[in-house]
Amino acid sequence: MRTQVVIVGGGPSGLLLGQLLALKGIETVILERKTRDYVLSRIRAGILETGLVNLMRKAGVAERMDRECIVHDGTYISYENELFSINFKELIDQSVVVYGQTEVTRDLYDARDQIGAKTVFEAEGVQILDADSNAPLVTYCVNGVQYTIACDFIAGCDGFRGVSRKTIPETVRQEFEKVFPFGWLGILSETPPVHDELIYANSERGFALCSLRNENLSRYYVQCPLTDTVEGWSDDAFWDELRSRLPQSIAEKIVTGPSIEKSIAPLRSFVSEPMRWGRLFLCGDAAHIVPPTGAKGLNTAASDVHYLSEALIQYYEHSDEQGIDSYSEMALARVWKAERFSWATTNLLHRFPDQSGFDLKMQRAEIESLHHNKAAQKWFAQNYVGLPY
Numbered sequence: 001m002r003t004q005v006v007i008v009g010g011g012p013s014g015l016l017l018g019q020l021l022a023l024k025g026i027e028t029v030i031l032e033r034k035t036r037d038y039v040l041s042r043i044r045a046g047i048l049e050t051g052l053v054n055l056m057r058k059a060g061v062a063e064r065m066d067r068e069c070i071v072h073d074g075t076y077i078s079y080e081n082e083l084f085s086i087n088f089k090e091l092i093d094q095s096v097v098v099y100g101q102t103e104v105t106r107d108l109y110d111a112r113d114q115i116g117a118k119t120v121f122e123a124e125g126v127q128i129l130d131a132d133s134n135a136p137l138v139t140y141c142v143n144g145v146q147y148t149i150a151c152d153f154i155a156g157c158d159g160f161r162g163v164s165r166k167t168i169p170e171t172v173r174q175e176f177e178k179v180f181p182f183g184w185l186g187i188l189s190e191t192p193p194v195h196d197e198l199i200y201a202n203s204e205r206g207f208a209l210c211s212l213r214n215e216n217l218s219r220y221y222v223q224c225p226l227t228d229t230v231e232g233w234s235d236d237a238f239w240d241e242l243r244s245r246l247p248q249s250i251a252e253k254i255v256t257g258p259s260i261e262k263s264i265a266p267l268r269s270f271v272s273e274p275m276r277w278g279r280l281f282l283c284g285d286a287a288h289i290v291p292p293t294g295a296k297g298l299n300t301a302a303s304d305v306h307y308l309s310e311a312l313i314q315y316y317e318h319s320d321e322q323g324i325d326s327y328s329e330m331a332l333a334r335v336w337k338a339e340r341f342s343w344a345t346t347n348l349l350h351r352f353p354d355q356s357g358f359d360l361k362m363q364r365a366e367i368e369s370l371h372h373n374k375a376a377q378k379w380f381a382q383n384y385v386g387l388p389y
């Protein structure tokens with residue numbers, strides 16, 4: 001079999017890339033290790049920057065998003081009993097939208113069905129061969145039968161645990177990592193959200209986040225030790241802990257109910273450089289991870305997709321290699337800015353096991369600066385809504 005671009009991974013990065021390329025007549029095959037139902041059952045963040053909203057529109061997959069999304073003109077931050085807002089609209093005349101990553105992925109799969117592009121599910125043992133030549137190959141197995149695809153390029157969109165990044169030789173690859181000493185315990189519950197905008201809470205018991213999906217679906221998180229287990233957290237214990245970390249006026253308004261999903265995610269910052277090796281291009285979580293504070297994961301994947309789709313279109317339409325040659329540098333420049341924001345907001349809002357009295361005073365001084373200083377708020381707003389591509 002032969003195609004123009006093999007996309008390894010059918011998560012949001014791979015699907016959005018495939019859609020943008022298809023609109024320009026570029027043929028792709030997506031190889032996804034799991035089933036479609038499995039991919040669509042993963043619960044992830046739900047804040048979309050304007051850049052991603054515009055890419056969804058450009059890709060022709062924005063109809064349901066435009067109808068169902070909730071526009072957020074700002075966000076709230078709390079510490080002790082204080083609650084203050086950072087109003088993006090007032091500060092920089094921009095906003096973000098709430099629309100679950102699962103919904104983004106579903107819309108992209110539906111669009112891929114409509115154009116009839118090939119997606120192979122349950123593709124096992126994917127191997128990328130000769131990526132440093134002009135004739136790369138990708139092999140994989142389905143039901144024990146091995147297949148080979150010849151292609152021009154490979155997009156490694158297979159997430160943090162995928163095979164693409166590891167195909168780049170260790171002599172070429174440099175990895176930068178910070179693992180945070182805590183996780184987020186998250187629940188989804190069919191209850192009305194406590195607030196119409198998100199609340200990021202710094203409290204002496206640790207971080208908490210009040211988020212939402214729609215008027216009857218709430219998403220809440222509390223910082224927890226990495227040794228905790230989901231089984232060890234009853235719903236009641238979760239609600240009590242959440243309330244204890246919020247200002248009283250908010251805590252007393254929380255509507256509780258049974259959780260319909262509960263999970264613990266570790267927090268990590270990670271970047272692998274370069275994002276290109278020969279004809280292999282890394283995109284999204286395959287190349288970088290951010291802690292979820294600030295909701296930059298999906299949005300940073302989207303900016304990679306933007307740069308890579310433009311580069312490949314430039315190659316196919318004008319035989320111009322300038323875009324593919326500069327892809328890694330362009331993508332990484334923005335990735336590091338998102339890494340910095342996610343790292344900074346994580347440091348600002350969490351309790352660390354080794355935090356000294358001095359560290360706590362510094363954290364508080366920084367939150368107060370965000371509370372009272374318009375310049376600090378503007379910096380936060382610009383980063384939260386997303387830096388330009």
Ligand code: APR
Nearest residue numbers: 009011012013032033126158159162163284285297298301
């Ligand atoms: N072969 C084929 N597919 C693979 C392989 C492999 N060896 N390894 C992983 N995959 C698939 C996964 O099953 C998954 O569906 O690649 C896909 C990667 O998807 P994501 O992990 O969602 O990564 P990405 O598409 O880059 O999305 C960006 O933003 O909010 C963050 O982490 C969040 O998923 C999110 C990401």
Ligand code: PHB
Nearest residue numbers: 045046211292293294295
């Ligand atoms: C979410 O709704 O899941 C969410 C929102 C904002 C974040 C992280 C997660 O920063």
